[in-house]
Amino acid sequence: MNVAIIPARGGSKRIPKKNIKPFCGKPMVAHAIENALASPYVDKVVVSTDDESIANVARDYGAEVPFMRPVELADDYTGTSPVVRHALSTLLEKGWDINYCACVYATSPLLTTSLINSCYEMLMNADNTDYVFTAARFSFPIQRAILQTENGGVKPFDEFGITQRSQDLPPAFHDAGQLYWGHHKTWLDTTKRIFGANSKMVVMPDHLVQDIDTPEDWVRAELLYKLLQSESVK
Numbered sequence: 001m002n003v004a005i006i007p008a009r010g011g012s013k014r015i016p017k018k019n020i021k022p023f024c025g026k027p028m029v030a031h032a033i034e035n036a037l038a039s040p041y042v043d044k045v046v047v048s049t050d051d052e053s054i055a056n057v058a059r060d061y062g063a064e065v066p067f068m069r070p071v072e073l074a075d076d077y078t079g080t081s082p083v084v085r086h087a088l089s090t091l092l093e094k095g096w097d098i099n100y101c102a103c104v105y106a107t108s109p110l111l112t113t114s115l116i117n118s119c120y121e122m123l124m125n126a127d128n129t130d131y132v133f134t135a136a137r138f139s140f141p142i143q144r145a146i147l148q149t150e151n152g153g154v155k156p157f158d159e160f161g162i163t164q165r166s167q168d169l170p171p172a173f174h175d176a177g178q179l180y181w182g183h184h185k186t187w188l189d190t191t192k193r194i195f196g197a198n199s200k201m202v203v204m205p206d207h208l209v210q211d212i213d214t215p216e217d218w219v220r221a222e223l224l225y226k227l228l229q230s231e232s233v234k
Contacts, residue, residue, distance in 0.1 A: 001043035003091070003098055004036035004116075006063065007083045008106040009074045010051025014214055019049075019106045020057045023218075024225050029054065030061040031109040037062050038113040041120040042102065048087045050074035066094060080180075081187070081194070088184050098184045107212045108178040109225055119181045119202050126200055130192045134176040135201040136209040141169040173201060176209045 008029050012018035020027040029047065036045045047058035048069045055065040067090050073083055084103050091098060100123070102116060115134065123132040143161025146154045156162035161169060175195070186192050193199075207228075210221040 001097060002041055002100045002102070002120075003096070004039075004042045004045045004102040004104050005084050005087045006032050006036070006045065006047045006058075006104050006106050007080060008047050008049045008051075008054050008058070009069065010049060010054055011074060011076070013076075015212070015218060017053070018212070019051075019054055021218075023109055024222055024229075027057050027061075028109065028212075029058060029106040032104050032106050032111070033058060033061045033063045035111060035113045036102065036104050036116060039116045039120070041100075041117060045104075046087060046091065047106075048083055066091065081190075084187050085190075088187055092184075101182060101184045101187055103180045103187075105178055109221060110208050110210055110228070111178045115202065115204075115208075116179060119179055122200060122202060123181045129198055129200055130186050130196060131180055131182040131194045131199040133180040133194060133199065133201060134178045134204050134209075135173045136176050136204050136206060138172045138174060139206065141166050142172045143169045173203065176204050177211055178204075178209070 006029065008019040015021065019029045023031065033045050036042050045063040047055065047063045047065050049055050049058065049065065050069045050071060055068070058065055069083065069086070073086055080103060084101065088098065088101060104111065119132045119134065123129055141161065143158045143164065144166065145157035147157050149155055180194055207224060210217060210224060212218055212221050
């Protein structure tokens with residue numbers, strides 16, 4: 001079977017209870033759960049959480065919570081990969097027969113089922129590929145970035161890049177923070193990195209990508225979501 005694992009810890013500080021805070025009519029995590037469940041390539045959705053209230057909401061929307069995440073994997077410093085590895089190891093110990101695994105972020109309401117499908121299909125059709133994930137292009141060349149010095153002045157981030165024309169610099173991309181597909185053995189192999197030479201990107205337009213770390217991010221994401229929903233029903 002294929003599983004989607006949604007990391008959703010309870011310790012959000014900048015937006016308290018972010019993962020279950022109502023977002024356009026339903027708890028934030030419900031959007032991720034429903035989009036994953038609607039994919040023909042996802043057999044089960046599992047929420048990895050340390051919080052009983054999140055676990056209850058997840059179950060209400062059709063996800064499974066067969067274990068609670070240990071405290072040491074629910075702090076501000078633990079990355080995504082250790083959380084997914086713990087979830088997969090636990091599920092395999094419970095006898096689950098898992099092939100591929102998608103990690104879907106709880107705060108990705110702009111992610112659609114069709115994108116979940118597209119990433120999986122790319123992984124299936126690409127040889128020697130460890131992961132497929134969503135990404136977005138930086139709107140301005142990062143090679144021409146500037147830094148502020150301690151005394152309030154400025155200096156180039158890249159001494160060579162700052163002298164080049166924008167059109168002569170290669171485009172740069174960033175992780176969209178939404179979705180990562182890989183075989184379960186790839187996730188469990190700590191030598192294989194998501195952002196490595198054997199990974200591929202599905203590049204998203206800017207209006208489908210939004211980090212939600214601050215109240216201002218939240219408002220912008222809701223506006224984008226409502227606009228996208230209104231466009232889809234026309």
